Amino acid sequence: MTDTAAPARAAAAPATTGDTTREQLDAVAAAARRAFAVTVASSAAERAAWIRAAADALDAARDELVPIADEETHLGTARLTGEVARTTAQLRLFADAILEGSYLEATIDHPDATTIPPRPNLRRMLRPLGPVAVFGASNFPFAFSVAGGDTASALAAGCPVIVKGHPAHPRLSARTAEIVRDALVAAGAPEGIFGHVTGHETGVALVQHPEIRAVGFTGSLAGGRALFDLAQQRPDPIPFYGELSAVNPVLITPAAIEARADELATGLAGSFTLGAGQFCTNPGVVLVPAGSGFGERVAAALAAASAGAVFMLTDGIAGAFASGIARLGAHDGVDVVAGDPAAQQAGTGSPVVLRTTTAAVIADPDTLLHECFGPSTLIVEYTDVADALDAVRAVGGSLTATVHAEPGEELGPVVDVLSEIAGRVLFAGWPTGVAVSWAQQHGGPYPSSTTIHTSVGVTAMRRFLRPIAFQDAPDAALPPELRDGNPLGIPRRVDGVLTLPAAAGTDASTDPGAPGSGSPGSAGAAGAAPAAG
Template sequence: MTHTAAPDRTDAAPADTTREELDAVAAAARRAFAVTVASTAAERATWIRAAADALDAARDELVPIADEETHLGTARLTGEVARTTAQLRLFADAILEGSYLEATIDHPDATTIPPRPNLRRMLRPLGPVAVFGASNFPFAFSVAGGDTASALAAGCPVIVKGHPAHPRLSARTAEIVAGALDAAGAPEGIFAHVTGHETGVALVQHAEIRAVGFTGSLGGGRALFDLAQRRPDPIPFYGELSAVNPVLITPAADAARADELAAGLAGSFTLGAGQFCTNPGVVLVPAGSGFGERVRAALDMAAAGPVPMLTDGIAAAFAAGVAGVAGRDDVEVVAGDPAAQQAGTGSPVVLRTTTAAVIADPGALFHECFGPSTLIIEYADVADALAAVRAVGGSLTATVHAEPGEELAPIVEVLSEIAGRVLFAGWPTGVAVSWAQQHGGPWPSTTTIHTSVGVSALRRFLRPVAYQDAPDAALPPELRDGNPLGIPRRVDGVLVAPSGTAGDAAGAAGDTGAAPAAG
């Protein structure tokens, strides 16, 4: 069910997947799709929960491997396993609830112009999906992470390209997931793990792949996105790429709780050595407030120093990035030493500039430095700050810290234009997995309007199909008269949420009275 080249030693990384092996894996995924596309939500939920249970059972084996390869620490990684398995179970619950299918029924109506036939519409899975594991979340955004979980829940076989930052963990996790799926009765070929840079390129271009989920660098993601679009049959590429996640602190908030906010920022941008996609990389504060010095004091109090980063390459890129920004004439170093970063580690750096500087050259100053740094931008007034925010470009998050009673509408309007999630308290690091979550924003944060976290992530791997004047027996159960599965459906324009398992037989017969749908 899964391909992971057998290492010669237990501590060796798997060999790169050959093209012949990739072709075999892709063919198996296509065969598996014939089963998964016809599977029930209950069957898929059983498979997914089996994978979650197996990962929980293997936690004490997997966490030490992950810590050795990523330096993220036992506590963080143990929590990430729990997040990963909870995410799998959430998708299992969601597909049983059924509203994700957007099942819609329009009964015939000869009075409309043009006359309306019997139309029934729902979402169905795309086909085999390629998933690229991320470096910074070796469980939650990797082999069994959100892309894999949502694709399997949707009914799509998955081929994961393991990340080279944690190769042994990827291979072992894949073995556990594959074994659990097999034992739970999932079809052969539903899940596979492949390795190698060239393999990843070939995977995106493979004729059997119908969509791609990616979390990684802007450069790497853009290259793969272009490959997906240049195929003879272009496919969706759902990439999470780069974000600076601006934070705006109003003058009133700065006056009321500057020390608290400085400590919060220091804790957020150094969390996990700053290797979070939601790291607050840009913070706008009133000019002359001394906020940067408060952040420096908070770092000194926390004794924040060098910490190991995920890979030597990431550490080197971080050092080069902060040194490049700090070397500009219009940028001041407030804390840390960009020129003294040690190999393989990252030390906190706080830089400061003005709104005039970032508006004049946003491409250089709003460049994401993946690591423990933040750029403080001093503004004259809120309108000046918002002009700088507009220059940021797309971001995953945008945050405002204000005081009760302040007028927030103009701020929220601008933040909503550039980000997928707008925060009014706290800090953006930390992404809850839920029905309402949105983890995605305008380019360059993502290549799509969809979320990669939360139940709505399912939508990426589904496409709508309408059935016109179909006999009831030819319809999927989700669209048949009587609603045999008891799922929420929109019937003649009215959302019908069945109580218990009684279904919406009355609605199917033409009664459109309904109650609000759950979830």
């Protein structure tokens, strides 16, 4: 981390347009509704081509977009260039996933007169909800913003998207939206599939707009909870998928401290100062054995790295960090190990390491376990692992929970507690950094998020889909994904058996959903067990 000596923040250039008016919002929402009539009926191949076109356009515009992003966020060209690559790779992953088809959960149950009650011909899959509102995040101006994971997963699911741009990077948001919109339409997507709006009041109206069917949000607990409440208070409540607040506890066992204390201290220092601590997975609470001197080791690691004041994303974030860390530092049960909580400089954040005990945390969790979004961490000393787990339980919902232990240690009770409060449990690593993959889970119990779903990875699509079942439908009336013979060659569950096509396209002889395949729906085979495909 570079020590900037707290230079003055350059004034951000104004956005290219003013806040979106209600009339403009209505027009954007109406266009999204018209587009949904096309996207809901689109094929996976069509949507994959649209999404890949957007990824290609963003890659081509990287040299234009990164300087704008750096001017507005001060995150640095290296970090931002990598973030563009992450964003476009994420778009392409979703394109691959919708072609593979398992996300649809296509399921077929053939008629069976022997069940109680008798079973009709039932075929079920997931379909898109409709137009989705996405709120861009401040801390990842590409990967969690206009073209980030919420947008990518909603488009992949077949939902038009209206993004409310974040005021921390207004010019970047507007230009990114223009590039994405133009690329989608040029690739054959309908007009209205992607919109961009601005303004605080516009964001409120967007959540309440009758055309919006779901909301994706990454941001503060206070802002997210206010919008969540609005979504639930609508005449027709809609799902609000918010990622809000987390302190992401880390538990280090005595054996791990004994074996590699300096290595762990260096790793922690790098993790909680990464990006000026402005990561939703920042390790904000670290539990260590009492008397281990671990806090001093972390302070030494900070000094060795010359970690100092750096620009934060906005003056508002910097001010909130300064007031939050000062409040923590002034707590009776807390002592300062490194940095000065009361001397944060305007517009920047300086690393701070604090220390307390499990008794203090359990006595006042609302204060000591409150997220300070910035470069700080709280070392919590415990007497034994059971004592540490009591403090972890007080943490409540987090995106991640981490354990550092040595080979051969019994971790069952630790993992049980960490799994209860977090969406992702890490072993021997640090939580900053969220891989985009099929197995990723980025979301945990409240207040880390408002949902059980992930906002990162392939299954993020599930947020913007709803189940629909067809009963005794003629084959021609069914979506291709549910027709006899599996014309799209996608994974399906037929009469309880998961069938995995060997290659793209599957004929009637290998798909149990087809007539004559020996399924319970076939003549002369009532009640017979289907063969696995």
